[in-house]
Amino acid sequence: MAGRLIVVSNRIPEGPNPAGGLVVALKDAITEKNGTWIGAYGEPGEATDSFDELEGTPYRRLAFRLTAEEHSNYYLGFANSVLWPLCHRRVDLVELQPEYERDYLSVNRRLAAMILRILKPDDMLWIHDYHFLPLAQELRRLGVSNRIGFFLHIPFPSHADLSVLPQPETFAGWLADYNLVGLQTGADVARCLEMYRADPRAEFLPDGSVKFGMNILSVRSFPIGIDVDSFIESASRSAPSPFGREEPAKYIIGVDRLDYSKGIPNRFRAFGRFLENGGAEKRPCLVQIAPPTRERVKAYQDITRELEEIAGSLNGQFATLDWTPIRYIHRQIEREQLATLYRRASAALVTSLADGMNLVAKEFVAAQDPEDPGVLILSKFAGAAEQLTEALLVNPYDTDDIASAIDRALEMPLDERRRRHAFCMQAVRRTDVSLWSTQFLRVLERCMPTLNLPSSM
Ligand code: GDG
Numbered sequence: 278m279a280g281r282l283i284v285v286s287n288r289i290p291e292g293p294n295p296a297g298g299l300v301v302a303l304k305d306a307i308t309e310k311n312g313t314w315i316g317a318y319g320e321p322g323e324a325t326d327s328f329d330e331l332e333g334t335p336y337r338r339l340a341f342r343l344t345a346e347e348h349s350n351y352y353l354g355f356a357n358s359v360l361w362p363l364c365h366r367r368v369d370l371v372e373l374q375p376e377y378e379r380d381y382l383s384v385n386r387r388l389a390a391m392i393l394r395i396l397k398p399d400d401m402l403w404i405h406d407y408h409f410l411p412l413a414q415e416l417r418r419l420g421v422s423n424r425i426g427f428f429l430h431i432p433f434p435s436h437a438d439l440s441v442l443p444q445p446e447t448f449a450g451w452l453a454d455y456n457l458v459g460l461q462t463g464a465d466v467a468r469c470l471e472m473y474r475a476d477p478r479a480e481f482l483p484d485g486s487v488k489f490g491m492n493i494l495s496v497r498s499f500p501i502g503i504d505v506d507s508f509i510e511s512a513s514r515s516a517p518s519p520f521g522r523e524e525p526a527k528y529i530i531g532v533d534r535l536d537y538s539k540g541i542p543n544r545f546r547a548f549g550r551f552l553e554n555g556g557a558e559k560r561p562c563l564v565q566i567a568p569p570t571r572e573r574v575k576a577y578q579d580i581t582r583e584l585e586e587i588a589g590s591l592n593g594q595f596a597t598l599d600w601t602p603i604r605y606i607h608r609q610i611e612r613e614q615l616a617t618l619y620r621r622a623s624a625a626l627v628t629s630l631a632d633g634m635n636l637v638a639k640e641f642v643a644a645q646d647p648e649d650p651g652v653l654i655l656s657k658f659a660g661a662a663e664q665l666t667e668a669l670l671v672n673p674y675d676t677d678d679i680a681s682a683i684d685r686a687l688e689m690p691l692d693e694r695r696r697r698h699a700f701c702m703q704a705v706r707r708t709d710v711s712l713w714s715t716q717f718l719r720v721l722e723r724c725m726p727t728l729n730l731p732s733s734m
Contacts, residue, residue, distance in 0.1 A: 280399030280423075282312035282718070283392070287352075287408045289316030289340040293333055298636055299405065301504050302710040304336070306718060313337040315392065321348035328391055341391060343384065349573075350380035352408070357571055359442075360407040364431045365538040365631040368441045370576045378443075382411060389415035396423065401721060404455075406430050411447075413454035417492075417727065426457040426721040428499065431633040432660070433465035436472055449476045453489035456724035459499040459717050461633045461660040466498045486725075493725045499717050500664060502708030503639045512616040512644035519614040525562035525604075529683065530622040532615065532637045533629075535567040535607065537580045540628040540656060540673040545587040545603065547628070547679030552595050552602060556684060560600050563626070564618065568609035581607070619644035624652040624686040628673040632659040638668070639708070642701045650698035652686035654679070664708060667700035 284307055290300040307314060314336060315328065321343045328339035343352065354377035362370035389412060392402075402425045404412050413425045439445045449472050452458050460466050473479040473487045473496075480488040487494045518524045529548075533539040548563045567584070571577045588605045595602045610618075619625065625641040638653055638661040645651055655661060655668035662670055669682045 280310075280397065280401055282307055282310035283315065283396070283400050283402045284312060284405070285315045285388070285392070285402065285409060285412065286405040287316060287356075288319060289331065289338055290314060290334070291319075293335075298501075298503070298710075301507075302501070302714055303403075305711065306714045307336045311336075313339055313395070315339045315341070315388075317352075318342050321345045324387075326387070326391065327394065339395070341388065347380050347384055350374075350376050351384045353571065353574055355381035356408045358574055358576075360410070361431070361538075362576070363438055363441060364407065364429075364434045366432075366435070366438065367537065367576075367631075368438050370537070371441055373441075373443060385409060385411045386415045388412060389419055389421075392416065393419050393421065396421065398423070401718070402426065403428070403718070403721070410451040414451055417454045422727045424456045424721055424724055424726060425454070426459065426717060426724075427452065427455040428459040428717065429465070429633070430461070430501070432631050433460055433468040435468055436475060439472065446476065446478075449473060449479065449489075453479070453487070453494055454492055454727075455494060456492070456727060457717075457721045458494060458496045459720075460496065461498065461500055462663045463498050464663070465633075465660070466496055469496050492727050495720065495724055497720060499713055499720075500660065500708045501634050501636070501713050502705060502710045503636055503643060504711070505643050505706055505709045508616060508640055508643040511613055512620045513646075516613065516617045518621065519610075519617050524621070525560075525564070527559065527623050527687065528562040528564050528604075528621075529624045529626055529686075530618055530641070531563065531565040531567075531626045531628075532618075532640075533565075533567055533627075534570045535577065535581060535584070536570060537576055538629055538631050540630045541565065541567060542580070542583050542587055543630070543673050543676065544626050544628040544679065545584065545591060547676045548603065548626075548683065549587075549591045549594075550676050550680035551683040552591070554680060554684070556680075556687075557595055557602070559687060560602075561623070561687060562600075562602060562604055564604045564606075564622070566606050566608075566610055566615070566618075569607060615640070616644050619651075620646065622651050624654055624683065626679070626683070627653070627655045627659055627661070628671065628679060629656045629659045630673055632656065632661075634660040636661075638665060639705045642698065642705045645698055645702075647695065647698060647702070649691065650694050652689055652694055652697070653701060654682045654686055664704040665701045666704075667697040 331338040358372040653668040
C-alpha cells in the first residue's frame with residue numbers, strides 16, 4: 278500500500294509504551310505504514326482547531342482537546358449515556374438530551390475539518406468506535422473520497438433498541454459513508470444487516486455489500502484478540518505471588534472495568550449462591566479487580582454502590598476469622614500482576630450481560646499453564662463466546678446457572694481442563710491481534726473507492 282494509515286480513536290496513546298490494548302494492536306501496522314494516530318487528550322481544556330503534534334513515538338501522534346462542555350455533552354453524554362447503553366441493551370439507562378447530540382455532531386464536524394488539513398489523496402483512514410460514528414459522513418461532506426474503515430468495539434444494537442433514538446435512521450446514514458464497517462462477531466453483522474434490510478434507502482448487491490446513495494459499504498466481522506505470545510511470556514515468567522503472604526489457597530478471578538455491562542453484581546450474587554449451596558466448605562475466594570471508569574455518570578455511581586453493598590453483605594454473612602470470600606479491589610493494578618493473577622487462579626468469571634468481545638477471557642486462557650490450566654466461565658453474551666465454545670458458557674441472568682458452573686469448574690478433572698483449554702487456546706491464537714489488524718486493513722484496501730459525492734446530506 279502506497280498511502281499512509283491514519284488511525285482515529287477516542288484517546289491519544291500516552292507515551293511510547295502505553296498498556297492499552299488498541300495501541301498494542303495497531304502499533305506495528307501504523308509504524309510500518311508511516312502512519313499517524315489521532316485522538317483526544319484525556320483532560321478537557323481550551324478547544325483546539327488544529328492538532329498538537331506529540332513527540333516520543335515511532336509513529337506520528339496528533340492530539341486535539343475538547344472543552345469541558347464538549348467533554349460533558351459529547352463524551353460523557355452522547356457517547357457514554359446514549360450510545361453505550363443503547364449498544365449494551367440497556368435502553369432504560371439512555372439519557373436523551375438535545376445538547377448531547379448537538380455536541381456529538383459538532384465535535385465530529387470539527388475533527389473532520391482538522392483531518393482534512395493533514396490528509397493526502399492516497400491516505401487510508403481507520404476510525405475506531407462509537408465516539409466517531411458520523412466522522413465519515415462529515416469527511417465526505419468536505420469532499421473526502423479516501424477509503425475510510427470503521428471498527429465498532431462494542432455490540433451492534435438491535436433494530437428494536439435503535440428505535441429509542443429520536444431519529445433512528447441517522448444511525449444507518451452515519452455508517453453508510455464508510456467503505457468498510459468491521460464488527461466483532463457474526464451476530465453483530467447480522468444485526469447491522471437487519472438494520473439496512475429495514476431501510477428503504479439501502480440496496481443489497483449480489484456480493485452482500487450494501488449500496489447506499491453513491492457509496493458501497495461492506496460489513497464484516499473481525500473478532501479482536503490479544504498479543505498472544507507476549508501475554509504467554511509475561512504469564513509464564515516466574516514472578517512472586519502478587520498476594521505476598523496472603524494468597525488464598527483456591528481463588529476465582531474477575532477483572533473488569535467497573536461497568537454495568539460486565540454483570541459484576543450478578544457474578545457476586547451467583548458466588549453467594551454457590552457458597553450457600555455448600556461451596557463455603559471449600560473456602561474459595563472471589564478476587565475481583567474492578568478499576569473505576571466514567572465516574573461522573575450516575576449509572577456508574579449506582580453500580581459502584583451496589584457492588585460495595587453486595588460484597589459487604591456476602592462477606593458479613595460468610596467470612597470467618599481466617600477467610601474472606603470476596604476480595605474486591607476497586608483500583609487498577611499493574612499489567613504484570615494481572616498476568617500472574619490469571620495464571621494462579623483456579624477459574625475466571627466473565628459474566629457480561631453484553632460485551633463486544635471481552636479480552637479478559639482471552640488473556641485468562643493465554644495465561645494458563647497448559648499442563649494444569651484453570652477453567653474459564655464465560656457469558657454467552659460476550660462476543661468471545663462465539664470462538665471460545667469450550668469455555669463453560671453461562672447465562673449471566675441465571676444465578677443458579679453461574680453458581681453451578683463455579684462448582685463444576687472447581688471440581689473439573691485435569692484431563693477435561695486440559696482438553697477445554699487446548700481448544701480455547703487454538704481459538705485465542707486464531708484471533709491474535711496482529712491478524713485482526715492485518716485482515717481488516719487488507720479488506721479495506723480492496724474495498725470499492727467512494728465516488729466523491731456525499732450520500733446522505
Ligand atoms: C472494549 C469492549 C472489547 C482491566 N482491569 C485492569 C486492566 N484491565 C484490562 C484487561 C483488558 C482490558 O482492560 C479490558 O478489555 P475488555 O475487552 O475486557 O473490555 P473493555 O474495556 O470494555 O473494551 C470489549 C474491547 O473493547 C476490544 O475491542 O473486547 O468488548 O467493551 O485488556 O486486562 N489492566 C490492568 N490493570 C487493571 O486493573 N493493567
